[in-house]
Amino acid sequence: MIVPDGGPLYLRVKDVIVKRIVDEVWRPGGLLPSEQKLAAELGVSPGTVRKALNELTAENLLYRQQGKGTFVASHTPQRSLFHFFKMTAADGKRQPATSRLLACARRRANREEAGRLDLPAQSRVVEIERIRELGGSPQILERILVPAKLFPNLGKSSDGELPNELYVFYEERYGITIYRANENLRAIAATAEQAKLLGLKAGAPLLEIDRTAITLDGRPVEWRVSLCDTRNCHYVSELI
Amino acid sequence: MIVPDGGPLYLRVKDVIVKRIVDEVWRPGGLLPSEQKLAAELGVSPGTVRKALNELTAENLLYRQQGKGTFVASHTPQRSLFHFFKMTAADGKRQPATSRLLACARRRANREEAGRLDLPAQSRVVEIERIRELGGSPQILERILVPAKLFPNLGKSSDGELPNELYVFYEERYGITIYRANENLRAIAATAEQAKLLGLKAGAPLLEIDRTAITLDGRPVEWRVSLCDTRNCHYVSELI
């Protein structure tokens, strides 16, 4: 048996599959071998492989299509939008979001930033600042921080254009796929500078979304703080 | 075969089980028949029953204990706390929350309120106002609205005491189990009155959590608006 020892067999099969995705044996969007072939290769029964594949599908790591096969999940604009963007307009309509770049530069991380990204002190990072507009008016002020090492040319050449959906871009351009994110939400008062950028008065209430995004192997690769004017939109959370 | 027609068998088995919970054939905390007995009774194979039970377990409707059996999920203080209370202290510690009742009275619903609770216009409702404290200082101002019809004596006699975990109370006292909730989050500025109750200045930013809680059969039974002082705590959301 090729799978490592210890614990239930289907969990070990899961680990093998995850490891192959991490090692880029199978890349996002790519097709996995069929259940039967995987079962034969790993020396387990098809039912065990099926259980592993189904759990990974439930965790949004894979997706399956009857008649076609099993694929590694990847960021399409749709998936990115629905999974990682929880702001919705007050009227429920999903308006096309556009973004305006304010800054994009490389610099050294301070202590807190290095800690958040699990980097050595003083590591180089790329800082992106932008404003996202929903329905024409500025609504979200974002500061994004990523390790420079993982994003080689980002912020060096003056890339005037960055796509609105960054996770699609991370994946296609740098081979970095975001699988999970933790968000902490607060209400804060806008500083004079923030207020000006969003067309508000200083002290106006803003929804602060503090997000750490992590890859499949659990490394944090993005720290993002979004400040939202929630007069015309809100953050949606479903508790089950 | 006892299960109704149409669609995959295991989904029909799920529907049968859900219906029995709704009809209180099996009550929260109660023990279901074993897989084998259920399979025999419904005339399907044990594997099919198992698949249905596992999906319902994943949806937090049931829980299973090896060697003991399968039970209908119920609100314990723990479960209520972990599933439906997403505020965490800034230092990550979960402090015991206490609450102070401001008001609890029956009255007629206005248009918006009736709409939110899916009630006829002018229906009687119970309104609860309270302040929740985390670590000694007031942090959350809550207004809770429930249909008077479903909560017979609530708010009539002056119940000076209401437990901190209302969902446990709803279930034990009125047989109403909350299974899901939708929350919409915003940042707002505190009114003078709100600020006074929370020990803040007027205009201070507050996190507004607008929640609709629904039962297993999909009926909304509680509308709750929580206003949180998020200087020392935050709302946690995990995106997967």
Place this chain on the structure above:
DNA sequence: GAGTGGTCTAGACCACGCT
């Protein structure tokens, strides 16, 4: 020891996508 859920196996048949 009896009963429960958890795991693992094996195979049949169906629905779907492609060629």
Place this chain on the structure above:
DNA sequence: GCGTGGTCTAGACCACTCT
């Protein structure tokens, strides 16, 4: 027509709980 995943079945064995 072929290969894929989706469903359904049947049974063996293990781990756990309780008496």
